[in-house]
Amino acid sequence: MAKRTEKPIKTSVKSGNFRSTKSGAGMTAKGVAAVNRKTGGNLRTAVTGKVKAGSKSAKRRKSYCARSGGQMKKFPKAAKNPNSRLRQARKRWKC
Numbered sequence: 001m002a003k004r005t006e007k008p009i010k011t012s013v014k015s016g017n018f019r020s021t022k023s024g025a026g027m028t029a030k031g032v033a034a035v036n037r038k039t040g041g042n043l044r045t046a047v048t049g050k051v052k053a054g055s056k057s058a059k060r061r062k063s064y065c066a067r068s069g070g071q072m073k074k075f076p077k078a079a080k081n082p083n084s085r086l087r088q089a090r091k092r093w094k095c
Contacts, residue, residue, distance in 0.1 A: 015030075015031075015034075016028060016030050016031070017030060017031025017034055017035075018031055021083060021084075021085055021088050022088075024046075024088050024089065024091065024092035025085040025086075025088040025089040025092065026045075026046050026089045026092060026093075027043070027045065028045070029045050032044065032045050044060070046064075046089070046092055046093050047060050047061040047064070047093060048092055048093065048094070061093055061094070061095075064093055064095070065090070065093060065095035068086065068089065068090050068093075068095060069095070071086055072086065072090075
């Protein structure tokens with residue numbers, strides 16, 4: 001089975017596509033729109049508000065929290081640092 005390789009999407013921090021660590025890390029709406037235009041994808045911004053249990057948004061949050069929990073295990077140095085992008089993004093998503 002051939003391994004599928006994809007080119008990384010080049011986005012610039014200076015262009016406003018990513019939030020600063022202090023403002024919760026992750027991508028901005030502008031950044032998500034840029035990636036979706038470029039790839040034809042369906043990325044969405046973070047689920048940050050109050051959501052109804054069992055809704056699509058709640059399921060997205062649960063899924064993100066589970067995936068990012070795996071990143072915490074994979075990168076223990078980032079998991080220990082409260083100012084890391086990983087920890088700040090999890091805080092923003094309310095994980």
